[in-house]
Amino acid sequence: MYVADGGVGAAPAAEPTFSGTQRLRIEPHAIPEALAAFREAHDRVARKVRELGSLPVRDWAGDPVSGETATQFTERTNGAGADSAMACLTGYQEQLHNAIESLKSAQADYLEIEGTNTARWGKY
Numbered sequence: 001m002y003v004a005d006g007g008v009g010a011a012p013a014a015e016p017t018f019s020g021t022q023r024l025r026i027e028p029h030a031i032p033e034a035l036a037a038f039r040e041a042h043d044r045v046a047r048k049v050r051e052l053g054s055l056p057v058r059d060w061a062g063d064p065v066s067g068e069t070a071t072q073f074t075e076r077t078n079g080a081g082a083d084s085a086m087a088c089l090t091g092y093q094e095q096l097h098n099a100i101e102s103l104k105s106a107q108a109d110y111l112e113i114e115g116t117n118t119a120r121w122g123k124y
Helices: 002-006 028-053 064-078 085-120
Strands: none
Touching (some): 028 085
């Protein structure tokens, strides 16, 4: 194995320092801007996922070393492993989608409640 035993090793990846569910608190008046930011991020990540999916990986020099390198590169980027670039990006894309859906729901709830409250202003 050329790549596995011939490369100058990098340090193992550090594990995340957080655990459990992460929460983001947003003031109701800031929801529209937060939605716009999350949608923009989601669109950018979706574009990268499409680009990565169509990324051609070739055997650059036509020799065993570049062939193995191309294979390893493909596995690390588009492989099915949980730490592949594709898995990481699609996981992030899903998190952004879930955040957008939560913000949309919170905005609808806020508008429903505030709409009712503003209709009562000045009556009591």
